[in-house]
Amino acid sequence: MVNRVVVVGGGIIGLATAWELTRRGSAVTVLEKEDRWAAHQTGHNSNVVHAGLYYRPGSAKARMSVAGNRSIVEFAREHGVPVEVCGKLVVATSDAELPALGVLAQRAEANGVPAKLISAAEAREYEPEVSCVRALRVESTAIIDFPRVCTALVRLLTEHGADLRLGTAARGIRPGSAANVEVATGDEVLRADALVNCAGLQSDRVAELAGLRPSARIVPFRGEYYELTPQRRHLVRGLIYPVPDPALPFLGVHLTRMLDGSVHAGPNAVLALRREGYRWRDVSPSDLADVARFPGSWRLARKWAYPTGLEEVRRSLSKRRFAASLARLVPAVGPDDIVRHGSGVRAQALRPDGSLVDDFLIETAPHQVHVLNAPSPAATSALEIAKYVADQVG
Structure with missing residues (x-):
């Protein structure tokens, strides 16, 4: 049957x-x-x-x-x-990020991911404009x-x-x-x-x-994207990612060359004011009430609202701050080099104790x-x- x-x-x-x-x-x-x-x-x-x-x-x-x-x-x-299949670089922009980059290399090996640690000079062979002290080259991305x-x-x-x-x-x-x-x-x-x-x-x-x-419960996080202007696309050949915060499920603002040659930048991560809200003006009182009624939301907020959450909101509202995050990876990127591209909403599950x-x-x-x-x-x-x-x- x-x-x-x-x-x-x-x-x-x-x-x-x-x-x-x-x-x-x-x-x-x-x-x-x-x-x-x-x-x-x-x-x-x-x-x-x-x-x-x-x-x-x-x-x-x-x-x-x-x-x-x-x-x-x-x-x-x-x-x-x-x-x-173009591969990517995960770059440590300071010595303070080297231990976390090393952990990523260990995870790659444990998971069977083809990756290797390379020097800053080797990283610039892939991405001439990148700024880093060391990088992880991942081949299968x-x-x-x-x-x-x-x-x-x-x-x-x-x-x-x-x-x-x-x-x-x-x-x-x-x-x-x-x-x-x-x-x-x-x-x-x-x-x-x-x-x-x-x-x-x-x-x-x-x-x-x-x-x-x-x-x-699902708590929606909006991720906003910019893209490089056509005149500045040459600054990025492939994919450039920062070393992520291991305590968060988000990978940080990064640069990605797309199939059509455009280069996307982002996303950040801010609380969406509606389950399917792609803009700040997309607001659902019932969706916000659901978030407010869930105890996990307040426990998450106590842990991450300041300074992490506040900085994400500032970056959402300020093109200059967004560009500064990108400049950590590629110093030649400035506010005039990026334009708004759109956003997505991530369905992130949250437990009652506030853990993601x-x-x-x-x-x-x-x-x-x-x-x-x-x-x-x-x-x-x-x-x-x-x-x-x-x-x-x-």
Whole structure:
């Protein structure tokens, strides 16, 4: 008997999971509340295929990003999606950052990531304008077009008879009498053997709709991007990253040459005032009330609001401060060399004790699988997450 599965969410995780389930013989329906696929996190990220060096050895992020780095590049090449394995530099701009850079090198080795420590002179062979005392060269990092990956997945799903529904939200979820799960869309009730929740920024709410009490809540962080003006693109040949703060899940403002030759700069990280709020003026009182009611938000704020959070807000409001962050990596970059490019919103899961969930978080209930924390490197790991979720569906 063919399993009937409803997947909620039409970003790269939902579509990859739908494809994996379809390949295994399930009859899949995908519900996406927006009028297009990859409308939120997938369509607003940096389009970097991560190598897997940042993540704790043995963690799901480490395992799935290293495997995903290979599988997503292979998928792209097989299905005509633009991708370039270009490598990147992680640079220590002062001696104080050298110990953390050394830890990254150790993690890369433990995770099986091809990387090596190089001198400042060697770093300038890759990036002549970079400023550093030492760097980590990571060979397997790539740039890709993740929305085009989703287009390829939609094409495959359509060819194999999946039921793909845009503009269709899950409005009610309950155990069914004639099926394991019933999903109300407003127009009809879908009956299925299993539910998979890949709703990203709304994933905790979909879980609650299904009767689950998730162990963490989504707190949205907006990341804003600039790009170098066309006349200054020559300052960056590839990807230049700072040494990240190991206590935070964000990698810091970095420079990324895209497939079309443009160079993106960012992102920073500020609290979004709406779950899907890409600008300061995008405000949802109900979303803010949810954040305010959650005890973890206040515990997180006490730990990080000053000076870290305040500095991120200042950088968001000041082009000069943003440019100064970039100048730590490439001193030739100034405020006149960058223009606003856009932003994305990261669905970051937060626990009641105020700790940020630092790994993928997937919780299950009878006939249900809920992907509750899948920020970066989730796009890189999409095909691997899909395999894991499909295994849980059975």
